[in-house]
Amino acid sequence: MVIWLFAAVVGFQGRSSDSQAEDQRSLQRAASGDSGGLAALYDRHGRGVYSLAIRILGDEGDAEEVTQDVFAQAWRRAAQYDESRGTVAAWLLVMARTRAIDRFRARRVRPEGRLQEDDGLTLQQLPATNPDVASEMMAAERGQRVRRALDGLPFLQRVAIELAYFEGLSQREIAERLEQPLGTVKTRMRLGLLKLRDALVEVQP
Amino acid sequence: MNAAHDELKHDAAAYALGVLEPAERAAFEAHLGSCAECAADVRQMRLAASALPHTVPQLSPPSHLRERILSAHQPRPSIDGPRRVVTPEKGARLSWLQIAAMLVIGAGVFFYAQRMQTRVSNLEAQLRQAQTLVAAAERQTLEARNVAVRAQSAMGVFAAPDVARIDLAGQAAAQTARARALWSRARGMVFTVSNLPALPPGRVYQVWVVTAQAPVSAGLLTPDASGGGSVYFETPVDILPPVAVAVTLEPAGGVPAPTGAMYLVGKPSPL
Numbered sequence: 001m002v003i004w005l006f007a008a009v010v011g012f013q014g015r016s017s018d019s020q021a022e023d024q025r026s027l028q029r030a031a032s033g034d035s036g037g038l039a040a041l042y043d044r045h046g047r048g049v050y051s052l053a054i055r056i057l058g059d060e061g062d063a064e065e066v067t068q069d070v071f072a073q074a075w076r077r078a079a080q081y082d083e084s085r086g087t088v089a090a091w092l093l094v095m096a097r098t099r100a101i102d103r104f105r106a107r108r109v110r111p112e113g114r115l116q117e118d119d120g121l122t123l124q125q126l127p128a129t130n131p132d133v134a135s136e137m138m139a140a141e142r143g144q145r146v147r148r149a150l151d152g153l154p155f156l157q158r159v160a161i162e163l164a165y166f167e168g169l170s171q172r173e174i175a176e177r178l179e180q181p182l183g184t185v186k187t188r189m190r191l192g193l194l195k196l197r198d199a200l201v202e203v204q205p
Numbered sequence: 206m207n208a209a210h211d212e213l214k215h216d217a218a219a220y221a222l223g224v225l226e227p228a229e230r231a232a233f234e235a236h237l238g239s240c241a242e243c244a245a246d247v248r249q250m251r252l253a254a255s256a257l258p259h260t261v262p263q264l265s266p267p268s269h270l271r272e273r274i275l276s277a278h279q280p281r282p283s284i285d286g287p288r289r290v291v292t293p294e295k296g297a298r299l300s301w302l303q304i305a306a307m308l309v310i311g312a313g314v315f316f317y318a319q320r321m322q323t324r325v326s327n328l329e330a331q332l333r334q335a336q337t338l339v340a341a342a343e344r345q346t347l348e349a350r351n352v353a354v355r356a357q358s359a360m361g362v363f364a365a366p367d368v369a370r371i372d373l374a375g376q377a378a379a380q381t382a383r384a385r386a387l388w389s390r391a392r393g394m395v396f397t398v399s400n401l402p403a404l405p406p407g408r409v410y411q412v413w414v415v416t417a418q419a420p421v422s423a424g425l426l427t428p429d430a431s432g433g434g435s436v437y438f439e440t441p442v443d444i445l446p447p448v449a450v451a452v453t454l455e456p457a458g459g460v461p462a463p464t465g466a467m468y469l470v471g472k473p474s475p476l
Binding site (some may be wrong): 039050055060143156161200 | 271
């Protein structure tokens, strides 16, 4: 039983770091001007990038443009990718999220019909505090489990996290949207994220 | 340092999700350098955040997208290849018939292009309209989900085995106001109120669950035109049993601890 568990965990890790190594090779090919490298990256991550953009924008045409932008940027900046900041997959998804939310904000119309001014809130890039690349790859493998954990969170915790991640709303904006005190939003976001993280590191029975 | 930590640790989640406002972010990062506890929190929360993009339904992009992306990044063909310069043959003259044919074709192409342009701008307008509708529909869906979950949660309170009833009486500021709370430790609180005075601008009613330790905010309340309303609050699971429920008038957005005048208060009674 214990051996089986161990094998399962190692198997997860092994498969994930293989695909990260493969991604890095593809990225190096792209950096040297070989479009085959870009094709390989697209075949592995095009679906993930496109699906995230659809979730944020709810529009297929916009999601296609965001996807195209992300891979154009990956092609241009392939040489600047830094593994110590996270996996290639995470790098592509962060670009997808940032671009999709920028586009979402640009087209967002207030209920009164007035186009919303830029609120000066710029989505920060992935912070570079000791990223745990191995665990992050495990996260990708366990999307299904996190989906279930997310669905299992109390309403406020889940919606606060979703509004922050998928709409890029600040805590203040979330408090306004949900008609809750700012302090409540902060504690719910914290509780929810920690619970998700617990779901992520549990060893599969 | 500790006071700063107690306040700033609540920003770790927003930091990990990348949505702190610039000033908040600067303050949090300054604190992060010297606080091992917050640094550990951020690491854990980033791990959770990095899994979020994998929770969305996976959809296949249309096949033409792959071609579009790859064709935009083909190695560029050399421009300096052998070039053929075409020079018209000397002495070749266009006949009147050829000129007339060209004029007719030219005019035809011109009108066709104009018609296409009109159609394209019509289609663009329709597309923009459709996008606006989709955005509005998305918002309505979120609101409907919000309402549905609240209704479901409220039903859960009525049926809870540990449900307690708390009747609230109007205080000096609102003597005719009445309210009733049904409270379950596990399932939250349903709160119904009538005859509350209209809110002054910039103010909101805040509902408090008063425990043996301290009042805990249950949420904000904006009554309808008749001063009535019914809301569902999700209360923290680890809350102590309430010794009272109260309503105060507070600045818009709510406050962490009550500051304003008390409008309603009541103690639990067995159902």
